[in-house]
Amino acid sequence: MSSDPALSLRGLTKRYDGGLLALDGFDLEIPDGEFFGLLGPNGAGKTTLISAVCNLIRITAGEIDIFGHPHRDPEARRMLGLAEQDVNLDRFLDVEETLVYHGGYYGMSRADAVRRAGEMMDVFDLRAKAGVRAPSLSGGMRRRLLLARALMHEPRLVILDEPTAGVDFELRIELWRYIRRLHEEGTTILLTTHYLEEAEELCQDVALIRGGRLLARDSPAGLLDSFEADSLADVYVKAMATA
Amino acid sequence: MSVSGILDDRRPPAPPGWAGFVSRRRGLTSLAGREILRVLKLWTQTVAAPVMASFLFILVFGLSLSGRIRHVDGFDYREFIVPGLITMAMVQAAYTNNASSVFQARFDRYLNDVLASPMRNWEINLGLSLGGVVRALLIGAALLLLALPITHVPINQPLVLAAGVALGLTLFASLGVVIGIYAKTWDHAGFVQNILIVPLSFLGGVFYSVSTLPSPWREVSHANPIFYLVQAVRYGFLGTSDVPVGIALAITGALAALTVSWSAWLFHSGHKLKP
Numbered sequence: 001m002s003s004d005p006a007l008s009l010r011g012l013t014k015r016y017d018g019g020l021l022a023l024d025g026f027d028l029e030i031p032d033g034e035f036f037g038l039l040g041p042n043g044a045g046k047t048t049l050i051s052a053v054c055n056l057i058r059i060t061a062g063e064i065d066i067f068g069h070p071h072r073d074p075e076a077r078r079m080l081g082l083a084e085q086d087v088n089l090d091r092f093l094d095v096e097e098t099l100v101y102h103g104g105y106y107g108m109s110r111a112d113a114v115r116r117a118g119e120m121m122d123v124f125d126l127r128a129k130a131g132v133r134a135p136s137l138s139g140g141m142r143r144r145l146l147l148a149r150a151l152m153h154e155p156r157l158v159i160l161d162e163p164t165a166g167v168d169f170e171l172r173i174e175l176w177r178y179i180r181r182l183h184e185e186g187t188t189i190l191l192t193t194h195y196l197e198e199a200e201e202l203c204q205d206v207a208l209i210r211g212g213r214l215l216a217r218d219s220p221a222g223l224l225d226s227f228e229a230d231s232l233a234d235v236y237v238k239a240m241a242t243a
Numbered sequence: 244m245s246v247s248g249i250l251d252d253r254r255p256p257a258p259p260g261w262a263g264f265v266s267r268r269r270g271l272t273s274l275a276g277r278e279i280l281r282v283l284k285l286w287t288q289t290v291a292a293p294v295m296a297s298f299l300f301i302l303v304f305g306l307s308l309s310g311r312i313r314h315v316d317g318f319d320y321r322e323f324i325v326p327g328l329i330t331m332a333m334v335q336a337a338y339t340n341n342a343s344s345v346f347q348a349r350f351d352r353y354l355n356d357v358l359a360s361p362m363r364n365w366e367i368n369l370g371l372s373l374g375g376v377v378r379a380l381l382i383g384a385a386l387l388l389l390a391l392p393i394t395h396v397p398i399n400q401p402l403v404l405a406a407g408v409a410l411g412l413t414l415f416a417s418l419g420v421v422i423g424i425y426a427k428t429w430d431h432a433g434f435v436q437n438i439l440i441v442p443l444s445f446l447g448g449v450f451y452s453v454s455t456l457p458s459p460w461r462e463v464s465h466a467n468p469i470f471y472l473v474q475a476v477r478y479g480f481l482g483t484s485d486v487p488v489g490i491a492l493a494i495t496g497a498l499a500a501l502t503v504s505w506s507a508w509l510f511h512s513g514h515k516l517k518p
Contacts, residue, residue, distance in 0.1 A: 091353075
């Protein structure tokens with residue numbers, strides 16, 4: 001474990017060109033090794049926050065550090081893996097090429113990338129589809145490939161933006177198994193989800209956000225106590241009502 | 244087997260010197276490799292079709308008109324048109340490839356995988372550009388091989404030819420990346436090709452010597468940027484051009500510097516790439 005937090009946001013502000021203030025002086029620290037959940041309604045700023053961390057949007061103000069490195073540094077980028085909410089796979093590449101080229105983008109040698117891609121295909125049961133292009137995969141296979149791609153370069157912080165959105169129950173349980181295993185092996189995880197039972201089941205710490213601001217942050221048990229609630233769903237309703 | 248891999252041995256640091264430089268450029272070589280793989284996977288569309296179209300120009304115009312137009316600038320007409328046709332096919336391929344590849348990557352959002360990576364902005368820019376360059380070179384080489392036996396076009400100034408091709412491909416490969424970043428629909432990328440590049444190519448002296456045009460069309464032709472590129476490449480092949488080759492190379496180089504700066508600024512600032 002590192003002494004630096006896996007992720008540190010200080011005064012993170014994002015105002016889009018149209019004037020929408022998506023994040024408003026957001027502060028957040030996620031310790032190394034934590035399983036962290038980010039909950040909030042649509043438009044709360046979850047995806048904006050993730051995009052800012054992953055260098056996919058221009059931030060208006062504030063600072064982002066990943067394991068102590070400014071988020072735009074190659075060293076910081078190398079330690080970060082992202083599985084986006086939308087399936088954004090390269091339509092021209094097959095499963096194995098998707099993984100191998102991703103490894104290359106992150107600085108892996110061809111031999112290491114091929115070896116690691118083989119491991120990822122075995123772990124995520126994609127071996128039989130190694131030569132199939134992404135558009136020809138089933139929805140479940142695409143989700144698994146997204147997760148495999150995010151883990152391909154062995155990141156220490158993995159961001160999963162609604163990884164189980166729109167998937168059936170069986171695949172959701174399967175993805176939970178992968179994600180749990182990932183965390184047990186020491187990876188820090190930042191998970192956004194609309195499924196409160198998912199956050200309750202998986203996360204050590206949960207933050208509730210709305211309107212680009214942090215409403216509450218604690219362990220699921222701590223949130224139940226402080227909101228005098230019976231379930232995380234109850235906490236969520238109360239927190240959003242007071243926002 | 245670990246899912247995360249973080250319990251495995253960490254990758255060793257990059258070695259010093261040239262080997263280290265090469266190992267630090269793996270992102271660039273992978274991205275360029277991906278762009279080239281795309282060209283090769285779609286070879287019937289990306290290489291064979293434009294080669295066939297341009298070769299038909301050489302056959303139809305070169306062989307049919309060479310009976311009526313005996314010589315231009317001291318060369319058989321069939322020889323005279325080859326440099327311009329090769330140039331036209333190459334610059335269109337460099338532009339189209341990069342505009343469509345970058346637009347597709349933005350549209351499907353798999354560009355995010357590249358933008359989130361540790362690659363430097365210049366590496367992403369260069370990696371995305373190289374697919375169009377390789378495609379254009381494949382087309383140019385294939386056309387030359389097909390044209391040589393029937394036209395016997397010479398290569399009198401190979402260094403000038405290399406410089407002209409390099410500058411022209413830099414110009415149009417970068418322009419393709421720029422338009423791929425700005426385009427909001429497929430039509431936008433096609434518009435620049437159909438309304439700007441194709442007409443300017445045809446009017447750039449591909450099929451005729453601009454010096455034979457009456458005034459003011461001769462002067463108007465000098466405002467066409469593709470005219471200078473065609474002249475530079477024609478000088479490389481035939482050793483003759485409508486303007487001094489130094490001017491042709493300088494103007495093409497200046498335009499290439501402009502489009503490269505434009506694309507570099509887009510990647511540096513994130514304008515249009517990152518909301």
